[in-house]
Amino acid sequence: MPFEQAGASFPGSAFYYLEAETRPLQIGEGIHSDADDRASGPLPFARPLFIDRSGVDRTRALQCLTAAIYYEAASEPDAGQRAVAQVVLNRVAHPAYPGTVCGVVYQGSERSTGCQFSFTCDGSLARRPQPMFWERARAVARAALAGYVYAPAGLATHYHTVQVRPYWAPSLHPLGTIGAHRFYAFRGAAGKPATFRFAYLGGEPVAAPHRRDDSAASAAVSAALDPLAVQQAFATGLPASGAAVQDMAAEAKAPAAPAPAYSSQVRERGGEALYTARNLPGTQGVRPEYANSGRWIATPNGASAGTR
Numbered sequence: 001m002p003f004e005q006a007g008a009s010f011p012g013s014a015f016y017y018l019e020a021e022t023r024p025l026q027i028g029e030g031i032h033s034d035a036d037d038r039a040s041g042p043l044p045f046a047r048p049l050f051i052d053r054s055g056v057d058r059t060r061a062l063q064c065l066t067a068a069i070y071y072e073a074a075s076e077p078d079a080g081q082r083a084v085a086q087v088v089l090n091r092v093a094h095p096a097y098p099g100t101v102c103g104v105v106y107q108g109s110e111r112s113t114g115c116q117f118s119f120t121c122d123g124s125l126a127r128r129p130q131p132m133f134w135e136r137a138r139a140v141a142r143a144a145l146a147g148y149v150y151a152p153a154g155l156a157t158h159y160h161t162v163q164v165r166p167y168w169a170p171s172l173h174p175l176g177t178i179g180a181h182r183f184y185a186f187r188g189a190a191g192k193p194a195t196f197r198f199a200y201l202g203g204e205p206v207a208a209p210h211r212r213d214d215s216a217a218s219a220a221v222s223a224a225l226d227p228l229a230v231q232q233a234f235a236t237g238l239p240a241s242g243a244a245v246q247d248m249a250a251e252a253k254a255p256a257a258p259a260p261a262y263s264s265q266v267r268e269r270g271g272e273a274l275y276t277a278r279n280l281p282g283t284q285g286v287r288p289e290y291a292n293s294g295r296w297i298a299t300p301n302g303a304s305a306g307t308r
Contacts, residue, residue: 043154047198048147049089060204064102065141071119074133080179085144086153093196096230100204110210114222120209156183168227190234
C-alpha cells in the first residue's frame with residue numbers, strides 16, 4: 001500500500017485500516033413515507049415556469065412559494081417539497097386559478113373554511129418559522145422559480161395528506177403518493193396539457209393572507225373553485241378558460257365604504273351635498289378646426305376616403 005513504510009511490518013503482523021468517514025445525512029435525507037412514494041404510470045410533464053424578474057415580483061413570489069413549501073411540507077424529503085412547489089406552479093399555469101404565485105397560495109384565505117392551502121387560514125402562520133427549515137424550503141422554491149420541473153408530480157393541481165381522504169379524491173385522477181401527500185390531476189379537458197399555459201406575466205399581490213370576508217359573494221367564489229365544479233365547467237364547455245371563476249372573484253369585492261360622519265355644523269350646511277360636484281361646465285360644440293378629426297387627410301393606398 002502507498003502509505004506502508006519499509007520495516008513497519010513483518011510476516012504475521014496485520015494492518016488495521018479505518019473506514020472512510022461517511023457523509024452525514026442532510027436535512028430531509030433518509031425520510032420516507034410509509035406509503036408508496038412513486039408516482040405511477042406515464043405522466044404528462046409540466047413545462048418550466050421562469051419567474052426571473054427582478055424586484056417586487058420575484059421577491060413576493062419567492063416569499064409565497066417558500067411559505068407554501070414550509071408550512072405544507074417542512075419535514076418532508078426533498079421529493080415531497082418539490083412536489084408541493086410543482087402543484088403551486090401548475091395552478092399558476094392553469095386558467096382556473098390566479099396567474100401569480102401569491103395569488104394561488106393565498107386564494108381563499110379570506111374565509112375560515114375555503115382556503116386552497118390550509119395553512120393560510122387555520123392559524124399556522126402564527127407559528128414563527130424555524131430558520132434552518134425555512135432556508136431549506138427557500139432553496140426548493142428558488143429552484144422551482146428558476147425553471148426546475150419536478151416530473152413525478154406531473155400536472156397535479158391538488159393533494160392531500162395520507163391520513164385523510166377528501167370527498168373530491170375519487171373524482172380526480174390520482175397520480176401517486178410522494179412523501180406524505182397523495183397527488184391528483186384534473187380529468188378530462190381541465191387536466192389536458194394544452195389547458196396549461198406556462199408563461200409568467202407578473203403582477204404579484206402582497207405576500208399575505210387576505211382580509212377576512214364571509215360574505216355571500218366570497219362563498220360563491222369558493223364554491224366555484226371546488227375541484228369538481230372546475231372539472232365540470234371544462235367538461236361542459238362553459239367558459240373553459242376559467243373566465244367565469246375569475247369574474248366571480250372580481251365581483252367579490254368589499255362593500256363600498258359608508259359616507260363619512262360629519263359634524264352637526266357640516267350637516268346643517270348640507271352634509272354630503274357640500275362635496276357633490278354641481279354646476280360642471282356642459283358640453284359645447286366642436287370647434288371648426290377639429291370638426292374633421294379622425295378623418296383621413298389623404299386617401300391611403302388608393303382606398304376610398306372614410307373615417308379611421
